Amino acid sequence: MAQNRKLSKEEIKSNYSERDHYDLIIIGAGISGLATGLMWLKNTEGKKTLILEKNSYTGGYSTAFRKGEYVFETTQLFPDIIEMMEYLGLEIKLKRFEKDFMRRIVVHGDEVDEYKIPAGPENFTRYLKSKFPDDADKIEKLMNYSVSMFSQVRKLKVIPTLKDTLVTPFKAPKVIANLNRTYSGLLDKFDITNPKLREVMETFTSFSGVPSERASSIYATGAMLSSMTRCFRPYGYFDEFPANMTKLFQKWGGEVRLHADVERIIINNGIATGVKVKGDNSIISADKVITTIDPMVAMRELVGDENLPAKYIKRLENIVMSTSSINIALGLDDDIDLAGMDLDYPYNVVSTGLGTSEKLFDGFMAGDNAFSEDCFHAAVICPSLTTGAKNTITIRCNPFGINNWLEWRKNDPEKYKAEKERWGDFFINIAEKYFIPGLSKHIVVKDISTPATFSRYSGSPTGSIYDMASIVTQFGPKRLPFKTPVENLYQPKFAHGLYGSMMNGVQMVDMLLNRKFNDGNSLFTPKAR
Ligand SMILES: Cc1cc2nc3c(=O)[nH]c(=O)nc-3n(C[C@H](O)[C@H](O)[C@H](O)COP(=O)(O)OP(=O)(O)OC[C@H]3O[C@@H](n4cnc5c(N)ncnc54)[C@H](O)[C@@H]3O)c2cc1C
Numbered sequence: 001m002a003q004n005r006k007l008s009k010e011e012i013k014s015n016y017s018e019r020d021h022y023d024l025i026i027i028g029a030g031i032s033g034l035a036t037g038l039m040w041l042k043n044t045e046g047k048k049t050l051i052l053e054k055n056s057y058t059g060g061y062s063t064a065f066r067k068g069e070y071v072f073e074t075t076q077l078f079p080d081i082i083e084m085m086e087y088l089g090l091e092i093k094l095k096r097f098e099k100d101f102m103r104r105i106v107v108h109g110d111e112v113d114e115y116k117i118p119a120g121p122e123n124f125t126r127y128l129k130s131k132f133p134d135d136a137d138k139i140e141k142l143m144n145y146s147v148s149m150f151s152q153v154r155k156l157k158v159i160p161t162l163k164d165t166l167v168t169p170f171k172a173p174k175v176i177a178n179l180n181r182t183y184s185g186l187l188d189k190f191d192i193t194n195p196k197l198r199e200v201m202e203t204f205t206s207f208s209g210v211p212s213e214r215a216s217s218i219y220a221t222g223a224m225l226s227s228m229t230r231c232f233r234p235y236g237y238f239d240e241f242p243a244n245m246t247k248l249f250q251k252w253g254g255e256v257r258l259h260a261d262v263e264r265i266i267i268n269n270g271i272a273t274g275v276k277v278k279g280d281n282s283i284i285s286a287d288k289v290i291t292t293i294d295p296m297v298a299m300r301e302l303v304g305d306e307n308l309p310a311k312y313i314k315r316l317e318n319i320v321m322s323t324s325s326i327n328i329a330l331g332l333d334d335d336i337d338l339a340g341m342d343l344d345y346p347y348n349v350v351s352t353g354l355g356t357s358e359k360l361f362d363g364f365m366a367g368d369n370a371f372s373e374d375c376f377h378a379a380v381i382c383p384s385l386t387t388g389a390k391n392t393i394t395i396r397c398n399p400f401g402i403n404n405w406l407e408w409r410k411n412d413p414e415k416y417k418a419e420k421e422r423w424g425d426f427f428i429n430i431a432e433k434y435f436i437p438g439l440s441k442h443i444v445v446k447d448i449s450t451p452a453t454f455s456r457y458s459g460s461p462t463g464s465i466y467d468m469a470s471i472v473t474q475f476g477p478k479r480l481p482f483k484t485p486v487e488n489l490y491q492p493k494f495a496h497g498l499y500g501s502m503m504n505g506v507q508m509v510d511m512l513l514n515r516k517f518n519d520g521n522s523l524f525t526p527k528a529r
Contacts, residue, residue, distance in 0.1 A: 007064055008243035009057040015250050016257035021285045022048045025275055027262050028292035029053035030060025031498055034245040035505025036290055038088050041252040043509060043517045049254045054261035059242030068445045070331030070390055071237055076381045077346045078232040079499040084524055092241055094232040095386050097346050101228045105350040105434050106199050115200055119228055121147055132197045142190040146221045149174040156522040158507050178217045182472050186217035195354050206377055208470050209323035209399035211357035216475035226499055231346050233386045265289055267307045272489035290490045294460035295480060303486060312485045320471060323364045323399030324451035324463035326423050331445030332391035341436060343382040350434045351377035364399035380431045395427045402463045405452040424448045466496035482508055
């Protein structure tokens with residue numbers, strides 16, 4: 001049985017050779033760090049490259065863990081990063097979800113609407129038109145516009161030259177027109193006023209815990225089209241992906257050092273020259289340093305305000321980090337028939353109606369959460385239907401703020417446990433009511449991750465699960481640039497999810513190599529394959 005095999009992450013060992021100097025040091029062995037390391041070694045020769053990771057495993061937020069006889073995974077949807085994997089020669093056995101992308105339930109008091117959102121934009125358009133025939137014309141126009149806008153993103157350059165800037169309005173007019181538009185603004189543009197139709201469309205912004213009134217229209221459209229066009233799930237466990245990336249990186253001569261908590265980025269005269277790992281007596285020096293960890297920690301703590309211009313510090317102060325989450329991983333007994341419950345979708349999502357995301361986001365911005373019996377949003381995923389292992393489900397609930405979670409965990413374990421259980425029960429009841437009748441009777445193992453858990457593993461003080469929030473005021477040219485004010489220090493962190501993390505690597509390496517690899521393009525279009 002799949003559950004008896006070793007987790008792939010357990011096979012990964014450090015191969016640090018303790019050199020004094022490296023060409024490149026990457027902080028963090030999550031998908032962004034590993035993708036950067038791989039794209040770099042694939043496009044350079046003989047470069048001495050070291051990835052430093054504070055945890056005992058690679059993969060960061062994309063991982064798997066064992067509890068009793070069960071294996072649980074953090075990430076659930078494997079987006080369409082196939083081209084990048086083929087380019088690197090990374091292999092992993094994936095199940096493709098061909099028919100439906102999501103089972104979606106919207107609750108209005110006692111009334112429940114259910115949708116089966118099909119995979120692929122054409123199928124989705126057809127489906128929406130059949131569900132909302134009075135709005136068929138508007139739907140057609142919105143979806144055509146969305147596909148066209150997303151295709152224009154391909155024409156953008158990451159760091160435009162003057163010439164690029166001059167031609168962009170002609171090559172990508174829809175992107176320019178939408179740079180400051182929210183997703184809600186885009187729906188307004190197409191006169192989508194039917195509240196039920198809006199509820200379905202807004203599914204794609206609530207994914208990241210951001211309401212459509214604040215989400216970037218381009219980002220939300222990209223998330224919708226890229227995730228639904230081709231989506232997958234590994235047949236094995238999710239940690240196989242970063243483990244394979246790590247093995248390939250090491251095979252190509254890259255070094256990985258686990259248990260290496262970087263406490264300082266060394267700056268001399270405004271230039272990054274190396275890093276200091278906690279517990280080390282000496283500094284590891286490097287020509288270039290790339291950080292893929294929480295930007296607030298990297299810049300404000302590891303670099304320090306004394307090394308940053310006041311303008312940049314101000315910018316950091318205004319950054320809204322993404323939300324945190326509560327994740328409930330359940331191992332179920334063998335008596336439950338999950339296969340017979342129509343759960344085999346990348347996501348099963350239930351929420352209350354229009355306005356929910358906004359209320360929940362406001363609760364998060366106030367530092368806490370706004371979940372209640374009348375206002376909720378949760379995703380229920382059933383990984384064991386793909387892995388074939390013992391029955392598991394994961395309930396993902398965001399947005400939560402860090403609130404008192406760190407404090408409770410440290411100083412008041414009883415309160416921490418009680419709050420964990422309270423929210424666990426709250427969301428288990430929701431999953432039981434809308435997706436899995438009798439769920440609570442079948443629970444054998446329960447593991448609840450709180451914002452404090454996410455903070456502990458990632459090192460993000462806010463327990464942010466998606467880095468900087470994907471709100472329109474932080475999108476495109478308004479995001480923190482990869483190039484930091486410190487010379488030779490870079491920070492490829494602007495898009496969330498596995499797709500975004502892989503693209504962090506692509507764009508970062510292309511920038512270091514002066515467009516020699518991806519021609520400065522915003523999407524993956526390498527010159528030589
Ligand atoms: C519960 C959950 C479910 C998700 N589900 C999906 C999904 O289904 N599909 C999807 O596409 N995306 C999903 N995501 C998002 C996705 O996992 C992340 O966007 C992605 O993994 C981020 O990768 P990263 O490398 O940028 O950051 P991280 O994964 O945070 O990696 C950063 C690494 O840096 C290390 N680090 C931090 N501080 C230091 C330090 N001082 N010194 C050394 N190392 C340090 C950390 O330990 C970590 O390994 C999910 C995220 C979460 C939390």
